[in-house]
Amino acid sequence: MSSAPVDAAERRAAAPIICYRNDQLPAYREAVFATARSTMKKVAEVTVPPRDARTFEVPAGHFFRIVSVEGSQVGDLNLWNSNDLSERFYSGKTRQLQASHVTTGDRLWGSFPALRPMATITCDTLDWYGWDDDGAGVHDVIGTRCDPYTNHQLMGADYHYCCHSNLTRALADGRQLSLAEAERHIHDVLNVFMCTGFTLDTHQYFMKASPVRPGDFIEFFAEIDLLGALSACPGGNCGSSHSDDSTPCYPLLVEIYKPLADTLPDWGGSDKSGYSGSHGR
Numbered sequence: 531m532s533s534a535p536v537d538a539a540e541r542r543a544a545a546p547i548i549c550y551r552n553d554q555l556p557a558y559r560e561a562v563f564a565t566a567r568s569t570m571k572k573v574a575e576v577t578v579p580p581r582d583a584r585t586f587e588v589p590a591g592h593f594f595r596i597v598s599v600e601g602s603q604v605g606d607l608n609l610w611n612s613n614d615l616s617e618r619f620y621s622g623k624t625r626q627l628q629a630s631h632v633t634t635g636d637r638l639w640g641s642f643p644a645l646r647p648m649a650t651i652t653c654d655t656l657d658w659y660g661w662d663d664d665g666a667g668v669h670d671v672i673g674t675r676c677d678p679y680t681n682h683q684l685m686g687a688d689y690h691y692c693c694h695s696n697l698t699r700a701l702a703d704g705r706q707l708s709l710a711e712a713e714r715h716i717h718d719v720l721n722v723f724m725c726t727g728f729t730l731d732t733h734q735y736f737m738k739a740s741p742v743r744p745g746d747f748i749e750f751f752a753e754i755d756l757l758g759a760l761s762a763c764p765g766g767n768c769g770s771s772h773s774d775d776s777t778p779c780y781p782l783l784v785e786i787y788k789p790l791a792d793t794l795p796d797w798g799g800s801d802k803s804g805y806s807g808s809h810g811r
């Protein structure tokens with residue numbers, strides 16, 4: 531262990547600087563969305579069985595909700611441009627531009643080179659939770675997704691119903707891909723309803739029982755044509771274990787809503803990044 535320099539206290543006292551100021555992002559158009567939401571009608575729904583996943587399509591300009599039904603349950607969400615699977619949800623950049631956990635008004639950003647909002651969160655019935663005494667919040671973009679490789683590394687056993695495998699099977703079925711082709715498209719998730727943080731002493735990723743209850747939902751506006759995949763995590767409410775069948779698990783419901791078109795007068799779609807793409811050459 532290295533000894534601290536004489537000016538250690540002074541070095542530690544440097545002021546934190548927010549890396550990416552979110553007041554430089556386009557403002558959240560709450561009033562516009564409120565008008566559109568007041569007119570929307572449900573046009574489709576998909577039930578995601580426990581310890582499994584399903585895909586769903588959301589046209590640009592529609593809304594979708596992920597709803598807790600039957601019991602407290604978390605979900606792992608992947609999003610793609612439904613016309614180009616190479617454009618997908620970028621968890622790390624969303625973490626930098628928004629926060630470690632997301633809620634109403636935050637955007638889910640997509641991968642390079644488009645780097646544009648794929649979806650905007652327009653309602654979150656768990657937004658009352660905020661930050662608890664353990665430093666935890668809800669809907670994180672810091673964890674990845676439970677997967678059979680990490681489970682095998684730590685437990686020495688195969689488990690096939692981790693969110694990574696559930697999402698892989700669902701995408702393979704939804705887009706008629708082989709499992710190997712589908713797996714390449716699975717990416718870091720939005721942990722819907724999951725309550726997580728970093729321990730205050732060792733800064734390790736932790737989870738705790740989700741505050742979600744049947745009837746709670748998180749709602750998104752589709753900024754582009756979306757293909758979604760949602761896994762009902764084998765961890766259930768993530769209050770005990772994951773990557774096994776010992777925890778009670780419940781389905782999740784995905785609902786697709788269509789607003790009246792003329793209630794979104796100023797919404798012209800989500801523009802791709804204006805960067806030239808030359809990378810200096």
Ligand SMILES: [Zn+2]
Pocket residue numbers: 606675676692693694762763764765772
């Ligand atoms: Zn999971």
